[in-house]
Amino acid sequence: MxxxxxxxxxxxxxxxxxxxxxxxxxxxxxxxxxxxxxxxxxxxxxxxxxxxxxxxxxxxxxxxxxxxxxxxxxxxxxxxxxxxxxxxxxxxxxxxxxxxxxxxxxxxxxxxxxxxxxxxxxxxxxxxxxxxxxxxxxxxxxxxxxxxxxxxxxVELKKPQPQIIATGFPVRGDFSTKGMQSFATLIADWKKVRMIGSAALSLAWVAVDRFDGYSENGIMWWDVAAGLALAGAAGLAARAEGPSIMEPLNVYVARGSQS
Known part of the structure; x- marks a missing residue:
């Protein structure tokens, strides 16, 4: 490993x-x-x-x-x-x-x-x-x-220069004007943005250097727990913020200067 x-x-x-x-x-x-x-x-x-x-x-x-x-x-x-x-x-x-x-x-x-x-x-x-x-x-x-x-x-990690962030809009996502403004701020410093419709797969690909970061607000623990473990294996900085694992979480994972 x-x-x-x-x-x-x-x-x-x-x-x-x-x-x-x-x-x-x-x-x-x-x-x-x-x-x-x-x-x-x-x-x-x-x-x-x-x-x-x-x-x-x-x-x-x-x-x-x-x-x-x-x-x-x-x-x-x-x-x-x-x-x-x-x-x-x-x-x-x-x-x-x-x-x-x-x-x-x-x-x-x-x-x-x-x-x-x-x-x-x-x-x-x-x-x-x-x-x-x-x-x-x-x-x-x-x-x-x-x-x-x-x-x-x-997995041999190459740790490329951070360029691609994966994200998404979960079922419980914030689609208000304020939410969209926060989203625009999030992606502004990245060269490319990818939404593939699977938080688990997004995080797995971040862990193995196919993507460079992941962020999603209002996501559930079962969507991200396995991927966060993989991110930890890759030495990535990660945050999962929220009152409990039974409530929606705000998750951010990245490497290098973007963490």
């Missing part, structure tokens, strides 16, 4: 424990890969669609497989986008975080920019993340104490 970041280990855990968690996360993230690939581009009506949000049968089918994979190998509770807490809620302790299909709208419309995401966290500290880009057959896995891999291969 890429070089781990020097930081205090979480209470009661060793590097070996975190490597074991990374293995579990990686296996869980790919658990639904086959059904998601098979279901892509199929004209299936959404389960529900409210405002800017969409829910697909694929979200729920993927969640069942990922949660089952985690419960088979770990006793910790799981926070998942579709079902909420599975097991006794423990937002301040060790828990898993699952986004079974990040980029659901892309998936529904046949846009190949979507992923599954699994994180192992201690409170608001992402320790391990695994993101499966199932349509490109790439699984990103790692954390601040264990480094970073793609499909089991060590």
């Amino acid at each position: 890429s070089s781990p970041v020097e930081a205090p280990l979480p209470l009661g855990k060793t590097v070996a424990d975190l490597r074991a968690a990374a293995f579990i996360a990686g296996r869980a993230a790919i658990a639904s890969r086959t059904i998601l690939v098979e279901g892509f581009r199929q004209a299936i009506a959404p389960r529900s669609q409210e405002g800017r949000d969409i829910k697909l049968e694929a979200d729920h089918a993927s969640e069942k497989l990922i949660v089952a994979a985690l419960r088979e190998h770990s006793p910790y509770p799981i926070l998942s986008e579709e079902s909420g807490w599975v097991g006794e809620p423990d937002p301040d302790g060790y828990h898993w975080v699952v986004d079974p299909l990040d980029g659901s709208f892309n998936y529904h419309r046949g846009v190949p920019l979507c992923a599954t995401a699994v994180a192992f966290c201690y409170g608001r500290q992402p320790l391990v993340g695994a993101i499966c880009d199932f349509l490109r057959d790439e699984t990103f896995c790692g954390g601040p104490h264990i480094g970073l891999e793609i499909n089991g291969r060590k």
